[in-house]
Amino acid sequence: MITLTVNDTAYELDLDPRTSLLDALRDHLALTGTKKGCDHGQCGACTVLVNSRRINSCLTLAVMHEGDAVTTIEGVGTPEALHPMQASFLDHDGFQCGYCTPGQIISALGMLDEFRSGWPSHVSESLEGEPELSNEEISERMSGNICRCSAYPNIVDAIRRARDESVATGGNKEPA
Secondary structure (H helix, E strand, C coil), rough: EEEEECCEEEEECCCCCCCEHHHHHHHHHHCCCCCCCCCCCCCCCEEECCCCCEEEEHCCCCHHHHHCEEHHHHHCCCCCCHHHHHHHHHHHHCCCCCHHHHHHHHHHHHHHHHHCCCCCCCCCCCCEEEEEEEHHHHHHHHHCCCCCCHHHHHHHHHHHHHHHHHHHHHCCCCCC
């Protein structure tokens, strides 16, 4: 028996120790917003936040996350009160079929937190100081999330707009 805290709710689960976090979320908690894509950590459809850091939930075991705070797309906004990142994805058509969208949104939130923390990426010009959030920077940081419909320009626009609106409002609409 383990206790998983998902979207601020504690759940006691009797799981096979080989159960992935993805399968625990989808099959045992009926949180189906996190998608099963490749099941090999290559597509990003299963991205969730664990202790505010993005991970591929298909590559980790649920038992490894007892005591961690797991956030899925179901824990980010509601249909009545969308999170600014969700609203930006809608406003900028950052999706087509929608399958990858939950993973894209969760990854974008984690990516912006990494950016604000000063983590450089492969394309950052310097390892010191705050990098500029250019389109190339966003694309590199989001490269672990695949969109088979190729909505990438709209995804980059949505992320940039959510981040820019957050900065313009002094962080009152923080997209992370």
